[in-house]
Amino acid sequence: MIKPLLSLLSWLIRMWIIYWVIGALVPAPPRAALEVPDRVVETLHPQVCMHTRLIDEVEEWKIQRTLQLVREMGVNTIVEFFPWAYIERSPDQYDWSSVDRIVRHARNQGIHIIARMGLVPGWARQTPDDPRAERSTLNTLPLDSFDDFAQFAADFAARYAGTIDQLIIWNEPNLAFEWGYQQVDPAGYVDLLRTVYAPIHAANPNAVVLAAGLAPTLEPPGSPNGLNDILYLEALYANGAAAYFDALAVHTYGFTDPPEADPALNFRRAELLRDVMLRYNDDDTPVIITETGWNDHPRWTKAVHAAQRVTYTLDALRMVESQWAWAEKTCLWVFRYPYPTFSYPDNFTFVNTEFQPRPIYYAVQAYARGWEMDGLLSPNPLSARRGGWGVRLILGEKIGSETFVFPPSLNSGWRQ
Numbered sequence: 001m002i003k004p005l006l007s008l009l010s011w012l013i014r015m016w017i018i019y020w021v022i023g024a025l026v027p028a029p030p031r032a033a034l035e036v037p038d039r040v041v042e043t044l045h046p047q048v049c050m051h052t053r054l055i056d057e058v059e060e061w062k063i064q065r066t067l068q069l070v071r072e073m074g075v076n077t078i079v080e081f082f083p084w085a086y087i088e089r090s091p092d093q094y095d096w097s098s099v100d101r102i103v104r105h106a107r108n109q110g111i112h113i114i115a116r117m118g119l120v121p122g123w124a125r126q127t128p129d130d131p132r133a134e135r136s137t138l139n140t141l142p143l144d145s146f147d148d149f150a151q152f153a154a155d156f157a158a159r160y161a162g163t164i165d166q167l168i169i170w171n172e173p174n175l176a177f178e179w180g181y182q183q184v185d186p187a188g189y190v191d192l193l194r195t196v197y198a199p200i201h202a203a204n205p206n207a208v209v210l211a212a213g214l215a216p217t218l219e220p221p222g223s224p225n226g227l228n229d230i231l232y233l234e235a236l237y238a239n240g241a242a243a244y245f246d247a248l249a250v251h252t253y254g255f256t257d258p259p260e261a262d263p264a265l266n267f268r269r270a271e272l273l274r275d276v277m278l279r280y281n282d283d284d285t286p287v288i289i290t291e292t293g294w295n296d297h298p299r300w301t302k303a304v305h306a307a308q309r310v311t312y313t314l315d316a317l318r319m320v321e322s323q324w325a326w327a328e329k330t331c332l333w334v335f336r337y338p339y340p341t342f343s344y345p346d347n348f349t350f351v352n353t354e355f356q357p358r359p360i361y362y363a364v365q366a367y368a369r370g371w372e373m374d375g376l377l378s379p380n381p382l383s384a385r386r387g388g389w390g391v392r393l394i395l396g397e398k399i400g401s402e403t404f405v406f407p408p409s410l411n412s413g414w415r416q
Contacts, residue, residue, distance in 0.1 A: 032060040034108045041076040041110045044370035047321055049077040049114075049331035050350070051291055054102050055086065056338045063102055065355055066336055067109040073350075073361060074368030077112045079168075079290050079331045083119035084152050085138060091123055091148070096159065103163050114210075114290065114331070115160075116168040117153055124148050140180030141192070150196040158203035166208045168249050168290065169196055172215040174232040176225055184227045186235035193244035211241065213249035213290050216269050230272050237280040247328070248277065251291040255302045259316035267292065267316055274326060287326050291333045292316065296360075297347035310363045317367060332364070 050070055054063050070078060080102060088094055106113050124145040125133035133140075141149060157167060172178040173189045193211060200207050214229035221227060227235075229251075250270050257266035270289060277285060295302065296309040304312065313332065320330045336351040346352075350361040365371075 032064040032105070034104070038108050039071055039110050041071050041074065043074040043076055043368050045074070045317070045321065045368045046076055047327070047329055048075050048317060048364065048368045049079065049288075049290075049329040050075050050335045051079040051331050051333045052335045053081070053337055055081055055083065055098060058338075060101050060105075062338070064105045064108075066351070067105050067111055069351055069355065069357065069361075070111060070335060071109045073365045075364075076110065077114060077329060077331070078106070078335070079114045079116060081116045081118070081171075082156065083138075084117065084124075084149065085119045085121040087156075088152055089121055089123075094155065099156075099160070103160055107163055113160075113164045114166040114168065114288065114329075115156070115164045116171055116290070117149075117156070118170050120145070120149075137177075137180050139178050140182070143188075143191070146192055146195040149192070150199045153196050154199035154203040157200045157207050161204040161206065165204065165206050166210060166247070166288070167200060168210040168212055169193060169245075170212040172251065173212055174214045174217065174219075174227045174229050178215070183224070184232070186227075186232055187239045190236055190239040190241045190244065193241055197244040208246045209244070210247045210249045210288060210290075211236065211245035213251035214273075216251060216253060216265055218265060229269075230276060233273055233276045237276065237282070242280060242282050242285070245285070247286045247288055248273070249290040250287050250327075252289060253292060253333075254294045254304075254312055254316065256304055258308075258312050259319050267312075270324070270327070274324075283326070286328045287324075288329045288331070289320070289327055290329075290331045292330060293332045293334075293348060295344060295347045297344035300344035300347070303344065303347060306359060310360055313360060314363060314367055317364075 050073070052066060052070070054066060057063050057066075067078075082099055086098055087096060103113065119138050120136075120141050122133045125136040125140050125142065127133075127136075127142050127144070130136055153167060153169070157164075169192065170178070170189070174184050174186075176182065176184055179185065179189075189212070193209070197209055200209055214232055215226065216229055217226050218228055219226040221231065250273055252267055252270040252273075254267040255265065257264070259267040261268065263269055263271050270287070274287065277283065277287075294304050294309040294312050296306045297303040317330055320327050332350070334345075334348050334350075336349050336355075337346065337353060340346055340353050349358065350364070351357050
């Protein structure tokens with residue numbers, strides 16, 4: 001009996017030695033030491049903003065590298081998602097570590113954060129009809145848990161006051177998926193805003209509460225999938241929402257249209273949302289575009305070519321700055337994913353998972369930092385002669401020495 005045990009112990013010791021040796025040979029992950037002194041974002045167009053996906057990063061150095069690239073891009077503000085379910089896994093038991101490291105590196109890089117709040121922990125989804133929260137989703141927030149969410153939001157606002165002063169309450173509540181696969185309920189969302197508004201301001205008097213960005217959609221009333229965002233916003237105002245938010249978050253994607261196209265399901269849909277605000281005499285409330293952009297996937301029907309994406313994005317940024325005085329920020333979706341999706345969402349990114357910037361990154365960087373005024377970004381004469389606009393990005397001493405040319409002819413013509 002003793003002999004087999006000794007043999008087993010011998011093998012366990014050998015395995016431990018092998019594991020230790022392999023671990024010693026594997027290089028340590030890059031360190032994420034803060035830069036000294038704190039960095040400052042250099043930008044001539046501070047309205048340019050990026051939506052990031054940092055909360056799901058496992059390694060801290062990737063958070064730091066992402067924010068370094070954002071700063072180098074000339075962007076001083078990001079939108080980031082902070083899930084309630086990640087932070088308060090048990091009632092009144094907070095784990096702020098995942099947020100703290102993002103905030104620490106954002107502050108070090110000179111970047112402000114707009115926080116999007118949502119995603120419900122299991123304990124807050126429990127109801128008498130569903131005591132184990134087995135028939136709910138992470139987006140299901142029972143009415144009885146509104147106060148719990150408000151307390152979390154207030155504690156968040158107090159902890160990060162001065163660094164995170166803008167909080168978006170929920171995400172796209174006009175979609176059934178984002179409302180826990182329940183029938184969308186504008187009056188219910190107004191109740192949520194009413195519940196969180198006072199506690200957040202009591203915790204941080206400088207807080208700005210943003211009503212959630214709505215999904216651009218044409219779903220009619222009664223649809224099981226959602227509700228047209230214009231109709232939903234009208235319903236919010238009709239139910240008294242104006243008293244419970246300080247700014248409106250807006251989601252407005254270009255899809256296949258150029259930014260100057262007449263308002264429809266495209267970039268200028270933001271103007272239709274603004275018209276609703278004006279009809280309800282809410283013209284003093286600012287708008288922050290928290291999601292926008294174009295996609296350049298080669299096979300998605302809602303995508304454009306790479307050259308079009310660059311041109312449309314820059315034209316949209318100029319349009320907001322010159323014509324939409326009511327829009328404080330234009331936050332582009334999405335800077336980088338922590339992992340590839342192997343589908344069209346990857347083509348919304350500005351930097352790939354290996355931290356390699358895509359051409360759109362350099363184009364927005366040149367715009368944000370004002371380098372285009374020195375001739376670093378200019379219309380491509382070749383594509384102009386072919387009846388469209390391409391982009392020639394000339395990277396000078398500040399970036400490198402490469403020249404990127406994206407004429408439409410390289411992409412089998414323009415998509416009409």
